[in-house]
Amino acid sequence: MKHHNSDKNGETASNINSMDQRQINSEIQRFESVHPCIYRIYDLIGKIDNKHVGDLVRQQVVNIENAFVNSQEWTLGRSINEIKLGVLGSDNSFKNSLIHHFLTQNWNWNDAPEGGRFKKEVDVDGQSHLLLIRDEGTREPNFLQWLDLLIVFALDNRKTFQDALKSLDLVNNHRPLDEENVPIFLVGMKVYFIRFLA
Template identity: 45%
Template sequence: ADSFVNSQEWTLSRSVPELKVGIVGNLSSGKSALVHRYLTGTYVQEESPEGGRFKKEIVVDGQSYLLLIRDEGGPPELQFAAWVDAVVFVFSLEDEISFQTVYNYFLRLCSFRNASEVPMVLVGTQDAISAANPRVIDDSRARKLSTDLKRCTYYETCATYGLNVERVFQDVAQKVVALRKKQQLAIGPCKSLPNSPSHSAVSAASIPAVHINQATNGCSSAFSDYSSSVPSTPSVSQRELRIETVAASSTPTPVRKQSKRRSNIFTVCALRAALPPARLLALLISSSGVCLFLQLLWPPKPSL
């Protein structure tokens, strides 16, 4: 039977997801008998000090998985803690030391791995309980320990008759699968975000180029992914504003511009400064000079 469960045919001929389960407990816990009963359907009383590596196909939620079982011969180490997807802590209901060992192994595992990342199951074995070998760990103490182990599920098994053996491994496999689905749901929306309709990639041609000197209606020129799906208000560049201003100023208007003309007093003063007194007097006495003088004082109004 051991040669079958340790054979390579499962991993070589099948490409199914793996579930890695570690089994820990001291030599009197009954963990090896628990594993052997699950794999072969038979009871073997001897405990394996070296532990073992086993594999078996299991179905969870209609999906086939390759259950890799690691029976650890001693306390959990760093490599073991990094390898497992779930841990089964085993103690014997007829052995106080094995009961105390479980919590010590739990603390050691937590020193290597976050307990919230590892589903756990607590198992109390009763393979050899009899009148001569009574039970020493009552149910209340066992359930108190399961609460201390982050409220993990507690089972009492009997490898001699197969009581609850199948349920232990089915439950731990179910916990691993449920945790994986929960993790996928947590990271799934983040991965699918760029492909969602509201955040789809928009071609460069559909997005107007934004320059530093553009008026962006009070918004930053750095657009977020979400803003690409919102219609933007048409922006007007400073150059366009200048062109519109010049065009507006050059447009003909019905308002007549008042021409600036120099005062007539300044013109008379200019003549007095330019001509000698005798010449100026002769100019004023002449008829043409009188007309010129009158024109300088009262120029004709320009015709409309």
């Protein structure tokens, strides 16, 4: 019996290691793909006839490049506490409104479909944490495996609830074996009630 458990544990560790390798390789490919795109933008900027406009665009690209190369893996110490939170929700679920309220304490009802990445400092048991919020339409497994998760739907929109249940099934199918207890919350937005309170 002990031998069987040892084999199972070894197989689980091997699967997790293989998954880590795939994620590392994926991150390397993502990182290395950015600069060729930036270089192509610089080439296109050189074709802009209006020098003033070209210089303005070039400066914005420089700002983007600096922000990219100074991302947290290069600038923050490894002792920084992080919380990684994913937010899923279909169109008209008002997930963007929920995120906007959490970040700004104001409600914004423009439910933008493009999503985004957000950071906020939060206090947990007296300790400062960097909260990373990832909101996007993708349902790829590498988005689902490393996150605590909110799945948002509108209480007055049945389709958004059905979409939320589909997302929940998808998440459960892609969770690694060692992450069975990672929190997943279904959040129902009562839009008109919130608007009244606001």
